[in-house]
Amino acid sequence: LVPSTALAQEDGMLIIAHRGASGERPxxxxxxxxxxxxxxxxxxxxxxxxxxxxxxxxxxxxxISGTTDVAERAEFADRRTTKVIDGQEVSxxxxxxxxxxxxxxxxxxxxxxxxxxxxxxxxxxxxVPTLSEIIQLARxxxxxxxxxxxxxxxxxxxxxxxxxxxxxxxMLVEQLHAAGYEGESAPVYIQSFExxxxxxxxxxxxxxxxxxxxxxxxxxxxxxxSYADMLTPEGMEKVARYAVGIGVAVPLLxxxxxxxxxxxxxxxxxxxxxxxWTLRPENPFLPQMLQMGEVPEATGCDDLLFAMLQRx
Ligand code: G3P
Ligand code: CA
Numbered sequence: 490l491v492p493s494t495a496l497a498q499e500d501g502m503l504i505i506a507h508r509g510a511s512g513e514r515p516x517x518x519x520x521x522x523x524x525x526x527x528x529x530x531x532x533x534x535x536x537x538x539x540x541x542x543x544x545x546x547x548x549x550x551x552x553i554s555g556t557t558d559v560a561e562r563a564e565f566a567d568r569r570t571t572k573v574i575d576g577q578e579v580s581x582x583x584x585x586x587x588x589x590x591x592x593x594x595x596x597x598x599x600x601x602x603x604x605x606x607x608x609x610x611x612x613x614x615x616x617v618p619t620l621s622e623i624i625q626l627a628r629x630x631x632x633x634x635x636x637x638x639x640x641x642x643x644x645x646x647x648x649x650x651x652x653x654x655x656x657x658x659x660m661l662v663e664q665l666h667a668a669g670y671e672g673e674s675a676p677v678y679i680q681s682f683e684x685x686x687x688x689x690x691x692x693x694x695x696x697x698x699x700x701x702x703x704x705x706x707x708x709x710x711x712x713x714x715s716y717a718d719m720l721t722p723e724g725m726e727k728v729a730r731y732a733v734g735i736g737v738a739v740p741l742l743x744x745x746x747x748x749x750x751x752x753x754x755x756x757x758x759x760x761x762x763x764x765x766w767t768l769r770p771e772n773p774f775l776p777q778m779l780q781m782g783e784v785p786e787a788t789g790c791d792d793l794l795f796a797m798l799q800r801x
Contacts, residue, residue, distance in 0.1 A: 503531045506528075514615075536645050540587055541585055547623060558595055570586070596615065597612075639677065644680075645657070648710040658686045679694075686710070691730075700735050702738070704716070735764070749801050
């Protein structure tokens with residue numbers, strides 16, 4: 490869902506379409522990104538992983554059995570495997586084991602069909618998009634609409650991918666620079682849950698960087714740091730040395746009583762912007778928001794998020 494654009498933009502907020510208009514089209518398809526832009530999103534958010542031949546493509550994870558038809562494709566049955574990624578054992582089919590040509594024979598499908606049954610009508614229609622296609626779409630929509638269309642790419646598991654020969658950070662920056670995106674004024678933010686790739690990126694590019702912070706755990710590339718550490722004033726000062734902002738899980742912004750946790754205030758004190766992910770009907774904290782009584786039950790998810798961010 491893309492929030493009430495006029496309301497949010499009046500308040501100085503940016504609207505970032507998480508995985509595209511993923512409530513209305515299968516996520517990370519050109520159709521999902523284009524619909525989000527048409528709905529007024531300022532930025533679209535591709536999660537990026539690599540193919541075997543080193544091409545950046547958009548998938549939420551490099552394991553693709555839930556987001557494509559790969560499991561039903563007999564010719565790829567022997568590609569099923571088990572790997573350890575960021576300390577977790579994962580079984581399935583992985584983008585890094587497919588060339589781009591092979592990957593393009595697959596078709597995207599809705600990842601959460603029980604929650605978003607409406608999107609299954611589009612299963613089988615779309616290919617897995619490349620970053621190159623996403624950039625082309627953004628540029629074409631800029632020409633069509635006369636407004637900047639921002640990119641908010643996330644590099645997924647960058648340390649894991651570096652270990653198998655794919656430097657996602659370098660690949661991304663090279664492509665962005667080649668497409669004319671450079672410096673703080675470019676409508677781009679690069680995000681990662683890991684720390685070292687962002688630090689490295691800060692020396693490679695002037696493009697703005699965002700440190701992602703989850704509700705639990707810590708960055709996969711540095712077990713000595715927890716996300717809770719990053720949310721302290723000292724932690725935020727460290728983040729501010731390489732990033733312009735933090736991207737936090739929504740429940741970190743308000744406590745169980747719906748009161749601000751102080752994260753936004755501390756981020757502002759450290760000079761960091763705050764991006765929040767993600768409010769959708771399936772989020773367990775949505776009923777809490779409704780109980781707070783600040784918005785009527787009939788109000789859309791978009792207005793709930795807006796109210797919540799104002800409160801935080
Ligand atoms: O951009 C923040 C958010 O997208 C990170 O989580 O799992 O949706 O990629 P995820
Ligand atoms: Ca993401």
